[in-house]
Protein backbone atom coordinates (compact mmCIF):
# COMPACT_ATOMS: atom_id res chain seq x y z
CA UNK A 476 0.00 0.00 0.00
CA UNK A 477 2.81 2.40 0.92
CA UNK A 478 5.01 3.73 -1.88
CA UNK A 479 8.70 4.43 -1.38
CA UNK A 480 8.85 7.68 0.57
CA UNK A 481 12.62 7.94 1.03
CA UNK A 482 12.67 11.29 -0.79
CA UNK A 483 9.90 12.72 1.43
CA UNK A 484 12.35 14.63 3.56
CA UNK A 485 13.48 18.20 3.98
CA UNK A 486 16.57 19.24 2.07
CA UNK A 487 18.45 20.01 5.27
CA UNK A 488 18.12 16.37 6.33
CA UNK A 489 20.08 15.33 3.22
CA UNK A 490 22.57 18.12 3.87
CA UNK A 491 23.10 17.00 7.49
CA UNK A 492 23.17 13.35 6.48
CA UNK A 493 25.86 14.06 3.88
CA UNK A 494 27.92 15.88 6.50
CA UNK A 495 27.41 13.21 9.16
CA UNK A 496 28.43 10.59 6.62
CA UNK A 497 31.75 12.33 6.12
CA UNK A 498 32.44 13.75 9.59
CA UNK A 499 30.94 11.24 12.05
CA UNK A 500 30.77 7.97 10.14
CA UNK A 501 31.14 5.82 13.26
CA UNK A 502 28.53 7.62 15.34
CA UNK A 503 25.04 6.31 15.82
CA UNK A 504 22.14 8.52 16.90
CA UNK A 505 19.06 7.94 19.02
CA UNK A 506 16.06 10.14 18.23
CA UNK A 507 12.74 10.33 20.11
CA UNK A 508 9.38 11.42 18.71
CA UNK A 509 7.24 13.12 21.34
CA UNK A 510 4.85 16.06 21.52
CA UNK A 511 4.29 18.87 24.00
CA UNK A 512 0.74 20.14 23.42
CA UNK A 513 -2.43 18.11 23.08
CA UNK A 514 -4.90 19.09 20.32
CA UNK A 515 -8.24 20.56 21.44
CA UNK A 516 -6.85 21.07 24.98
CA UNK A 517 -7.28 17.35 25.60
CA UNK A 518 -5.05 15.52 28.02
CA UNK A 519 -3.61 12.81 25.74
CA UNK A 520 -3.00 11.75 22.18
CA UNK A 521 -3.91 8.35 20.72
CA UNK A 522 -0.73 7.09 19.01
CA UNK A 523 -1.20 5.94 15.42
CA UNK A 524 0.78 5.43 12.23
CA UNK A 525 3.35 2.85 13.31
CA UNK A 526 2.32 0.32 10.66
CA UNK A 527 2.98 2.89 7.91
CA UNK A 528 6.31 3.83 9.54
CA UNK A 529 7.32 0.19 9.37
CA UNK A 530 6.18 -0.04 5.73
CA UNK A 531 8.34 2.97 4.86
CA UNK A 532 11.39 1.65 6.69
CA UNK A 533 11.05 -1.78 5.08
CA UNK A 534 11.21 -0.27 1.61
CA UNK A 535 13.55 2.64 2.18
CA UNK A 536 15.70 3.10 -0.91
CA UNK A 537 16.71 5.63 -3.52
CA UNK A 538 16.23 4.75 -7.18
CA UNK A 539 18.34 5.91 -10.11
CA UNK A 540 16.14 8.94 -10.77
CA UNK A 541 16.38 10.00 -7.10
CA UNK A 542 20.17 9.81 -7.22
CA UNK A 543 20.25 11.71 -10.53
CA UNK A 544 18.06 14.41 -9.02
CA UNK A 545 20.23 14.69 -5.88
CA UNK A 546 23.37 14.79 -8.02
CA UNK A 547 21.79 17.63 -9.99
CA UNK A 548 21.52 19.71 -6.83
CA UNK A 549 25.34 19.90 -6.85
CA UNK A 550 25.42 19.78 -3.06
CA UNK A 551 26.57 16.22 -2.37
CA UNK A 552 29.77 14.36 -3.20
CA UNK A 553 30.05 11.10 -5.14
CA UNK A 554 30.82 9.06 -2.05
CA UNK A 555 27.56 10.11 -0.30
CA UNK A 556 25.54 9.63 -3.49
CA UNK A 557 27.00 6.13 -3.94
CA UNK A 558 26.08 5.37 -0.31
CA UNK A 559 22.50 6.51 -0.94
CA UNK A 560 22.30 4.52 -4.18
CA UNK A 561 23.23 1.39 -2.23
CA UNK A 562 21.33 2.38 0.93
CA UNK A 563 20.95 -0.34 3.53
CA UNK A 564 18.85 0.68 6.48
CA UNK A 565 20.64 -0.20 9.72
CA UNK A 566 18.17 1.19 12.27
CA UNK A 567 16.22 -0.20 15.20
CA UNK A 568 12.87 1.15 16.31
CA UNK A 569 11.16 1.08 19.69
CA UNK A 570 7.62 2.40 19.90
CA UNK A 571 4.37 2.41 21.80
CA UNK A 572 1.74 0.20 20.19
CA UNK A 573 -0.76 1.94 17.95
CA UNK A 574 -3.85 2.90 19.93
CA UNK A 575 -1.90 3.67 23.12
CA UNK A 576 -2.92 6.93 24.82
CA UNK A 577 0.29 8.91 25.32
CA UNK A 578 0.93 12.06 27.29
CA UNK A 579 3.13 15.10 26.66
CA UNK A 580 6.90 14.44 26.65
CA UNK A 581 6.51 10.65 26.45
CA UNK A 582 8.40 9.11 23.51
CA UNK A 583 5.95 7.59 21.01
CA UNK A 584 8.76 6.22 18.90
CA UNK A 585 12.52 6.00 19.27
CA UNK A 586 14.85 5.20 16.41
CA UNK A 587 18.52 4.32 16.65
CA UNK A 588 20.93 3.98 13.74
CA UNK A 589 23.85 5.58 11.92
CA UNK A 590 23.53 9.34 12.40
CA UNK A 591 23.21 9.99 8.69
CA UNK A 592 20.32 7.50 8.45
CA UNK A 593 18.34 8.55 11.49
CA UNK A 594 18.66 12.20 10.51
CA UNK A 595 17.21 11.46 7.06
CA UNK A 596 14.18 9.75 8.62
CA UNK A 597 12.99 12.74 10.66
CA UNK A 598 10.58 14.32 8.21
CA UNK A 599 8.77 11.26 6.95
CA UNK A 600 8.40 9.69 10.41
CA UNK A 601 6.99 12.91 11.86
CA UNK A 602 4.69 13.34 8.87
CA UNK A 603 3.13 9.91 9.39
CA UNK A 604 2.98 9.85 13.17
CA UNK A 605 1.76 13.45 13.56
CA UNK A 606 -1.01 13.04 11.01
CA UNK A 607 -2.43 9.70 12.07
CA UNK A 608 -2.11 10.41 15.80
CA UNK A 609 -3.92 13.74 15.30
CA UNK A 610 -6.87 12.13 13.53
CA UNK A 611 -7.02 9.13 15.90
CA UNK A 612 -7.11 11.60 18.79
CA UNK A 613 -9.94 13.58 17.16
CA UNK A 614 -11.85 10.38 16.44
CA UNK A 615 -11.50 9.35 20.08
CA UNK A 616 -13.07 12.65 21.11
CA UNK A 617 -15.91 12.41 18.61
CA UNK A 618 -16.73 8.78 19.35
CA UNK A 619 -16.55 9.52 23.09
CA UNK A 620 -19.16 12.24 22.51
CA UNK A 621 -21.31 9.82 20.48
CA UNK A 622 -21.50 7.63 23.61
CA UNK A 623 -21.69 4.25 21.91
CA UNK A 624 -23.64 5.29 18.81
CA UNK A 625 -21.72 4.23 15.68
CA UNK A 626 -19.81 6.94 13.82
CA UNK A 627 -19.46 6.62 10.03
CA UNK A 628 -16.40 8.43 8.65
CA UNK A 629 -17.61 10.62 5.71
CA UNK A 630 -14.61 12.92 5.18
CA UNK A 631 -12.88 11.93 1.93
CA UNK A 632 -14.23 14.93 0.01
CA UNK A 633 -13.03 17.41 2.63
CA UNK A 634 -9.65 15.86 3.51
CA UNK A 635 -6.50 17.75 2.55
CA UNK A 636 -5.71 15.46 -0.36
CA UNK A 637 -5.81 11.71 -1.03
CA UNK A 638 -3.27 10.59 1.59
CA UNK A 639 -5.08 12.53 4.30
CA UNK A 640 -8.33 10.83 3.28
CA UNK A 641 -6.87 7.32 3.14
CA UNK A 642 -4.67 7.33 6.24
CA UNK A 643 -7.02 9.71 8.05
CA UNK A 644 -9.74 7.10 7.67
CA UNK A 645 -7.43 4.43 9.07
CA UNK A 646 -6.68 6.68 12.05
CA UNK A 647 -10.38 7.49 12.51
CA UNK A 648 -11.09 3.78 12.96
CA UNK A 649 -8.23 3.44 15.46
CA UNK A 650 -9.80 6.32 17.40
CA UNK A 651 -13.21 4.64 17.47
CA UNK A 652 -15.14 5.17 14.21
CA UNK A 653 -17.18 2.17 13.07
CA UNK A 654 -17.20 2.41 9.26
CA UNK A 655 -16.30 4.64 6.33
CA UNK A 656 -17.76 5.91 3.09
CA UNK A 657 -14.20 5.94 1.65
CA UNK A 658 -14.07 2.87 -0.56
CA UNK A 659 -10.32 2.88 -1.12
CA UNK A 660 -9.61 3.01 2.62
CA UNK A 661 -12.32 0.41 3.31
CA UNK A 662 -10.70 -1.99 0.83
CA UNK A 663 -7.14 -1.28 1.93
CA UNK A 664 -7.71 -1.65 5.67
CA UNK A 665 -10.65 -4.05 5.94
CA UNK A 666 -13.10 -1.43 7.22
CA UNK A 667 -16.86 -1.82 6.64
CA UNK A 668 -17.87 0.44 3.71
CA UNK A 669 -21.05 2.33 4.57
CA UNK A 670 -23.25 5.04 3.14
CA UNK A 671 -26.64 6.48 2.31
CA UNK A 672 -27.40 8.71 -0.72
CA UNK A 673 -26.75 12.33 -1.76
CA UNK A 674 -29.25 15.08 -2.52
CA UNK A 675 -28.40 14.68 -6.22
CA UNK A 676 -30.23 11.33 -6.25
CA UNK A 677 -33.41 12.93 -4.95
CA UNK A 678 -33.13 16.01 -7.17
CA UNK A 679 -32.61 13.95 -10.32
CA UNK A 680 -36.06 12.30 -10.18
CA UNK A 681 -39.39 13.99 -10.96
CA UNK A 682 -40.40 13.67 -7.31
CA UNK A 683 -38.92 12.75 -3.93
CA UNK A 684 -41.26 9.76 -3.70
CA UNK A 685 -40.11 8.51 -7.12
CA UNK A 686 -36.48 8.93 -6.02
CA UNK A 687 -37.02 6.95 -2.79
CA UNK A 688 -38.98 4.21 -4.62
CA UNK A 689 -36.26 3.83 -7.20
CA UNK A 690 -33.58 3.64 -4.48
CA UNK A 691 -35.55 0.99 -2.66
CA UNK A 692 -35.83 -0.95 -5.92
CA UNK A 693 -32.03 -0.87 -6.41
CA UNK A 694 -31.12 -1.62 -2.80
CA UNK A 695 -34.13 -3.18 -1.06
CA UNK A 696 -32.10 -4.46 1.88
CA UNK A 697 -29.93 -1.38 2.26
CA UNK A 698 -32.34 1.51 1.89
CA UNK A 699 -31.21 4.52 3.92
CA UNK A 700 -33.05 7.59 2.63
CA UNK A 701 -31.89 11.21 2.78
CA UNK A 702 -35.00 13.08 3.87
CA UNK A 703 -33.99 16.76 3.84
CA UNK A 704 -33.83 17.68 0.16
CA UNK A 705 -37.16 19.58 0.28
CA UNK A 706 -38.86 19.46 3.68
CA UNK A 707 -37.99 16.84 6.29
CA UNK A 708 -41.34 16.68 8.09
CA UNK A 709 -43.78 17.66 5.34
CA UNK A 710 -42.39 15.42 2.61
CA UNK A 711 -39.11 13.63 3.40
CA UNK A 712 -40.26 11.46 6.29
CA UNK A 713 -43.82 10.87 4.96
CA UNK A 714 -42.39 9.73 1.60
CA UNK A 715 -39.82 7.55 3.36
CA UNK A 716 -42.63 5.96 5.38
CA UNK A 717 -44.57 5.11 2.19
CA UNK A 718 -41.49 3.43 0.69
CA UNK A 719 -40.51 1.64 3.92
CA UNK A 720 -44.01 0.16 4.19
CA UNK A 721 -43.76 -1.04 0.59
CA UNK A 722 -40.39 -2.61 1.41
CA UNK A 723 -41.82 -4.33 4.49
CA UNK A 724 -44.77 -5.66 2.46
CA UNK A 725 -42.23 -7.12 -0.01
CA UNK A 726 -40.38 -8.84 2.84
CA UNK A 727 -37.44 -6.42 3.22
CA UNK A 728 -36.18 -4.61 6.29
CA UNK A 729 -35.94 -0.83 5.87
CA UNK A 730 -32.71 0.62 7.22
CA UNK A 731 -33.14 4.29 8.10
CA UNK A 732 -33.26 7.97 7.27
CA UNK A 733 -30.54 10.63 7.27
CA UNK A 734 -31.07 14.23 8.33
CA UNK A 735 -28.38 16.60 6.99
CA UNK A 736 -29.60 20.13 7.74
CA UNK A 737 -31.71 22.31 10.00
CA UNK A 738 -32.23 21.91 13.73
CA UNK A 739 -31.30 18.25 14.05
CA UNK A 740 -32.85 17.76 17.49
CA UNK A 741 -36.20 19.19 16.50
CA UNK A 742 -36.29 17.33 13.20
CA UNK A 743 -35.12 14.01 14.67
CA UNK A 744 -37.71 14.12 17.48
CA UNK A 745 -40.58 14.81 15.09
CA UNK A 746 -39.28 12.32 12.51
CA UNK A 747 -39.03 9.65 15.23
CA UNK A 748 -42.61 10.37 16.24
CA UNK A 749 -43.81 10.00 12.63
CA UNK A 750 -41.84 6.77 12.10
CA UNK A 751 -43.08 5.23 15.37
CA UNK A 752 -46.66 6.23 14.62
CA UNK A 753 -46.30 4.49 11.26
CA UNK A 754 -45.19 1.29 13.01
CA UNK A 755 -41.53 1.69 12.04
CA UNK A 756 -39.72 1.83 15.41
CA UNK A 757 -36.73 -0.09 14.02
CA UNK A 758 -35.96 2.49 11.33
CA UNK A 759 -32.79 4.25 12.44
CA UNK A 760 -32.05 7.97 12.31
CA UNK A 761 -28.63 9.15 11.16
CA UNK A 762 -27.51 12.75 11.63
CA UNK A 763 -24.86 14.56 9.60
CA UNK A 764 -23.86 18.15 8.81
CA UNK A 765 -20.64 19.54 10.24
CA UNK A 766 -20.97 17.48 13.44
CA UNK A 767 -18.20 17.27 15.99
CA UNK A 768 -17.60 16.45 19.65
CA UNK A 769 -19.27 19.68 20.74
CA UNK A 770 -22.46 19.56 18.60
CA UNK A 771 -23.10 15.86 19.29
CA UNK A 772 -23.41 16.23 23.10
CA UNK A 773 -25.63 19.28 22.54
CA UNK A 774 -27.96 17.17 20.39
CA UNK A 775 -27.96 14.26 22.84
CA UNK A 776 -28.52 16.56 25.82
CA UNK A 777 -31.65 17.86 24.08
CA UNK A 778 -32.85 14.26 23.77
CA UNK A 779 -32.34 13.94 20.01
CA UNK A 780 -33.27 10.33 19.18
CA UNK A 781 -30.23 9.62 17.00
CA UNK A 782 -28.91 6.15 16.30
CA UNK A 783 -25.70 6.99 14.48
CA UNK A 784 -23.67 9.80 12.99
CA UNK A 785 -22.00 10.54 9.67
CA UNK A 786 -18.97 12.77 10.23
CA UNK A 787 -16.76 14.33 7.62
CA UNK A 788 -14.83 17.57 7.68
CA UNK A 789 -14.42 18.13 11.43
CA UNK A 790 -13.01 14.63 11.88
CA UNK A 791 -10.83 14.13 8.82
CA UNK A 792 -9.18 17.56 9.12
CA UNK A 793 -9.35 17.96 12.91
CA UNK A 794 -10.35 21.48 11.93
CA UNK A 795 -10.71 22.87 15.46
CA UNK A 796 -7.12 21.89 16.24
CA UNK A 797 -5.47 20.95 12.98
CA UNK A 798 -1.86 20.34 14.02
CA UNK A 799 -0.14 17.81 16.22
CA UNK A 800 3.32 19.27 16.58
CA UNK A 801 5.22 16.16 17.50
CA UNK A 802 8.98 16.66 17.33
CA UNK A 803 12.02 14.47 16.65
CA UNK A 804 14.85 15.16 19.04
CA UNK A 805 18.33 13.70 19.44
CA UNK A 806 18.46 11.96 22.83
CA UNK A 807 21.84 10.20 22.62
CA UNK A 808 24.74 9.25 20.41
CA UNK A 809 26.72 6.03 20.50
CA UNK A 810 30.29 5.90 19.25
CA UNK A 811 32.30 2.67 19.40
CA UNK A 812 29.67 1.33 21.80
CA UNK A 813 29.90 4.28 24.19
CA UNK A 814 26.53 5.93 24.85
CA UNK A 815 26.45 9.70 25.31
CA UNK A 816 23.13 11.24 26.39
CA UNK A 817 22.32 14.49 24.56
CA UNK A 818 20.12 17.43 25.44
CA UNK A 819 18.52 20.36 23.66
CA UNK A 820 18.46 23.25 26.12
CA UNK A 821 15.88 25.94 25.58
CA UNK A 822 15.19 29.33 27.06
CA UNK A 823 11.75 28.01 27.89
CA UNK A 824 12.31 25.21 30.37
CA UNK A 825 9.39 23.13 29.07
CA UNK A 826 11.18 22.82 25.73
CA UNK A 827 14.37 21.37 27.24
CA UNK A 828 14.51 17.74 26.13
CA UNK A 829 14.83 14.56 28.17
CA UNK A 830 18.25 13.00 27.48
CA UNK A 831 19.24 9.37 27.12
CA UNK A 832 17.54 6.16 26.05
CA UNK A 833 14.28 6.02 27.95
CA UNK A 834 11.28 3.86 28.73
CA UNK A 835 7.85 5.08 29.78
CA UNK A 836 5.95 3.07 32.36
CA UNK A 837 2.24 3.25 33.11
CA UNK A 838 1.72 2.97 36.85
CA UNK A 839 -1.28 1.07 38.20
CA UNK A 840 -2.69 0.78 41.68
CA UNK A 841 -1.33 -2.58 42.85
CA UNK A 842 -3.27 -5.55 41.51
CA UNK A 843 -5.63 -3.35 39.46
CA UNK A 844 -6.11 -1.98 35.94
CA UNK A 845 -6.42 1.57 37.30
CA UNK A 846 -3.62 3.70 35.94
CA UNK A 847 -2.82 6.70 38.12
CA UNK A 848 0.36 8.16 36.58
CA UNK A 849 3.14 7.50 34.10
CA UNK A 850 6.84 7.70 34.74
CA UNK A 851 9.58 8.26 32.19
CA UNK A 852 12.78 6.48 33.25
CA UNK A 853 16.15 5.73 31.78
CA UNK A 854 15.81 2.42 29.94
CA UNK A 855 18.32 0.63 32.19
CA UNK A 856 16.71 1.72 35.48
CA UNK A 857 14.94 -0.83 37.67
CA UNK A 858 11.48 0.46 38.48
CA UNK A 859 10.99 -0.80 42.00
CA UNK A 860 9.36 0.82 45.01
CA UNK A 861 10.29 3.04 46.74
CA UNK A 862 10.90 5.14 43.61
CA UNK A 863 11.99 8.77 43.73
CA UNK A 864 10.32 10.79 40.97
CA UNK A 865 9.78 14.39 39.92
CA UNK A 866 6.84 15.82 37.98
CA UNK A 867 7.87 15.85 34.29
CA UNK A 868 6.08 19.12 33.68
CA UNK A 869 8.69 21.73 34.52
CA UNK A 870 5.95 24.31 34.98
CA UNK A 871 4.47 22.51 37.98
CA UNK A 872 6.04 22.73 41.42
CA UNK A 873 9.14 20.66 41.06
CA UNK A 874 8.63 18.53 44.12
CA UNK A 875 10.38 15.26 44.66
CA UNK A 876 7.93 12.47 45.50
CA UNK A 877 8.59 8.90 46.55
CA UNK A 878 6.19 6.34 45.05
CA UNK A 879 5.77 3.39 47.34
CA UNK A 880 3.06 1.19 45.81
CA UNK A 881 2.50 0.57 42.11
CA UNK A 882 2.53 -2.00 39.35
CA UNK A 883 4.50 -0.72 36.37
CA UNK A 884 4.01 -1.67 32.73
CA UNK A 885 6.42 -0.49 30.00
CA UNK A 886 4.69 1.29 27.10
CA UNK A 887 7.39 0.93 24.44
CA UNK A 888 8.66 -2.25 22.84
CA UNK A 889 11.11 -3.08 20.05
CA UNK A 890 9.44 -3.06 16.63
CA UNK A 891 10.58 -5.82 14.23
CA UNK A 892 11.45 -4.39 10.82
CA UNK A 893 11.72 -7.77 9.08
CA UNK A 894 7.93 -8.08 8.89
CA UNK A 895 4.95 -5.72 8.53
CA UNK A 896 3.63 -4.32 11.81
CA UNK A 897 0.22 -5.56 13.06
CA UNK A 898 -2.26 -3.41 11.18
CA UNK A 899 -5.71 -4.91 11.77
CA UNK A 900 -7.45 -1.65 12.50
CA UNK A 901 -10.27 -3.02 14.61
CA UNK A 902 -7.83 -5.00 16.76
CA UNK A 903 -5.97 -1.71 17.28
CA UNK A 904 -9.26 0.04 18.07
CA UNK A 905 -10.07 -2.62 20.71
CA UNK A 906 -6.60 -2.24 22.20
CA UNK A 907 -7.08 1.54 22.33
CA UNK A 908 -10.41 1.10 24.14
CA UNK A 909 -8.76 -1.18 26.71
CA UNK A 910 -5.94 1.28 27.33
CA UNK A 911 -8.38 4.21 27.55
CA UNK A 912 -10.53 2.34 30.07
CA UNK A 913 -7.48 2.14 32.34
CA UNK A 914 -7.16 5.93 32.57
CA UNK A 915 -9.01 8.02 35.17
CA UNK A 916 -12.34 9.17 33.71
CA UNK A 917 -11.55 12.81 34.55
CA UNK A 918 -8.63 12.61 32.10
CA UNK A 919 -10.93 11.59 29.29
CA UNK A 920 -13.66 14.23 29.39
CA UNK A 921 -13.76 16.66 26.47
CA UNK A 922 -13.78 20.00 28.28
CA UNK A 923 -11.06 20.90 30.79
CA UNK A 924 -9.89 17.34 31.39
CA UNK A 925 -7.90 16.76 34.53
CA UNK A 926 -4.16 16.62 33.98
CA UNK A 927 -2.78 13.11 34.23
CA UNK A 928 0.54 13.12 36.04
CA UNK A 929 3.66 12.14 34.17
CA UNK A 930 6.75 11.84 36.33
CA UNK A 931 10.38 11.45 35.42
CA UNK A 932 12.59 9.38 37.68
CA UNK A 933 14.96 11.28 39.94
CA UNK A 934 17.80 9.63 38.03
CA UNK A 935 16.56 11.01 34.70
CA UNK A 936 15.88 14.44 36.24
CA UNK A 937 19.45 14.46 37.64
CA UNK A 938 20.89 13.53 34.24
CA UNK A 939 18.89 16.32 32.60
CA UNK A 940 20.15 18.83 35.20
CA UNK A 941 23.74 17.64 34.82
CA UNK A 942 23.63 18.08 31.03
CA UNK A 943 22.00 21.51 31.39
CA UNK A 944 24.79 22.55 33.79
CA UNK A 945 27.44 21.23 31.40
CA UNK A 946 25.83 23.08 28.48
CA UNK A 947 25.93 26.31 30.53
CA UNK A 948 29.65 25.81 31.28
CA UNK A 949 30.58 25.19 27.61
Ligand SMILES: Nc1ncnc2c1ncn2[C@@H]1O[C@H](COP(=O)(O)OP(=O)(O)OP(=O)(O)O)[C@@H](O)[C@H]1O
Pocket residue numbers: 735736737738739740741763764765766770773774777
Ligand atom coordinates in the same frame (compact mmCIF):
# COMPACT_ATOMS: atom_id res chain seq x y z
N1 LIG B 1 -30.06 21.28 17.90
C1 LIG B 1 -28.84 21.67 17.56
N2 LIG B 1 -27.99 22.12 18.49
C2 LIG B 1 -26.75 22.53 18.18
N3 LIG B 1 -26.26 22.52 16.92
C3 LIG B 1 -27.06 22.07 15.94
C4 LIG B 1 -28.38 21.63 16.21
N4 LIG B 1 -28.92 21.25 15.03
C5 LIG B 1 -27.99 21.44 14.07
N5 LIG B 1 -26.87 21.92 14.60
C6 LIG B 1 -25.61 22.26 13.94
O1 LIG B 1 -25.72 23.60 13.50
C7 LIG B 1 -25.01 23.79 12.29
C8 LIG B 1 -26.01 24.31 11.24
O2 LIG B 1 -25.34 24.45 10.04
P1 LIG B 1 -25.82 25.37 8.86
O3 LIG B 1 -25.74 26.80 9.24
O4 LIG B 1 -25.05 24.92 7.67
O5 LIG B 1 -27.38 25.07 8.73
P2 LIG B 1 -28.12 24.14 7.76
O6 LIG B 1 -29.53 24.16 8.17
O7 LIG B 1 -27.46 22.83 7.72
O8 LIG B 1 -27.92 24.81 6.35
P3 LIG B 1 -27.56 24.10 4.97
O9 LIG B 1 -28.87 23.72 4.37
O10 LIG B 1 -26.83 25.16 4.22
O11 LIG B 1 -26.68 22.91 5.24
C9 LIG B 1 -24.42 22.44 11.90
O12 LIG B 1 -23.09 22.36 12.38
C10 LIG B 1 -25.28 21.46 12.68
O13 LIG B 1 -24.59 20.27 12.99
Ligand SMILES: O=P(O)(O)OC[C@H]1O[C@H](OP(=O)(O)OP(=O)(O)O)[C@H](O)[C@@H]1O
Pocket residue numbers: 629630632633672673674675735763764765766785786787788789
Ligand atom coordinates in the same frame (compact mmCIF):
# COMPACT_ATOMS: atom_id res chain seq x y z
O1 LIG C 1 -20.66 17.85 7.06
P1 LIG C 1 -19.64 16.78 7.17
O2 LIG C 1 -19.35 16.39 8.58
O3 LIG C 1 -18.39 17.07 6.37
O4 LIG C 1 -20.30 15.42 6.56
C1 LIG C 1 -20.25 15.07 5.24
C2 LIG C 1 -21.13 15.98 4.43
O5 LIG C 1 -20.91 15.68 3.09
C3 LIG C 1 -22.14 15.64 2.43
O6 LIG C 1 -22.55 16.91 2.08
P2 LIG C 1 -22.32 17.53 0.67
O7 LIG C 1 -22.92 18.89 0.70
O8 LIG C 1 -20.92 17.44 0.19
O9 LIG C 1 -23.16 16.60 -0.29
P3 LIG C 1 -24.70 16.15 -0.17
O10 LIG C 1 -25.31 16.93 0.91
O11 LIG C 1 -25.24 16.40 -1.50
O12 LIG C 1 -24.61 14.70 0.19
C4 LIG C 1 -23.06 15.08 3.49
O13 LIG C 1 -24.38 15.31 3.15
C5 LIG C 1 -22.61 15.74 4.74
O14 LIG C 1 -23.28 16.93 4.99
Ligand SMILES: O=C(O)c1cccnc1
Pocket residue numbers: 629630656669670671672673733785787
Ligand atom coordinates in the same frame (compact mmCIF):
# COMPACT_ATOMS: atom_id res chain seq x y z
O1 LIG D 1 -23.07 8.01 2.37
C1 LIG D 1 -23.32 9.15 2.76
O2 LIG D 1 -24.40 9.47 3.26
C2 LIG D 1 -22.25 10.22 2.65
C3 LIG D 1 -21.00 9.94 2.19
C4 LIG D 1 -20.07 10.93 2.11
C5 LIG D 1 -20.37 12.19 2.50
N1 LIG D 1 -21.58 12.48 2.94
C6 LIG D 1 -22.53 11.51 3.03
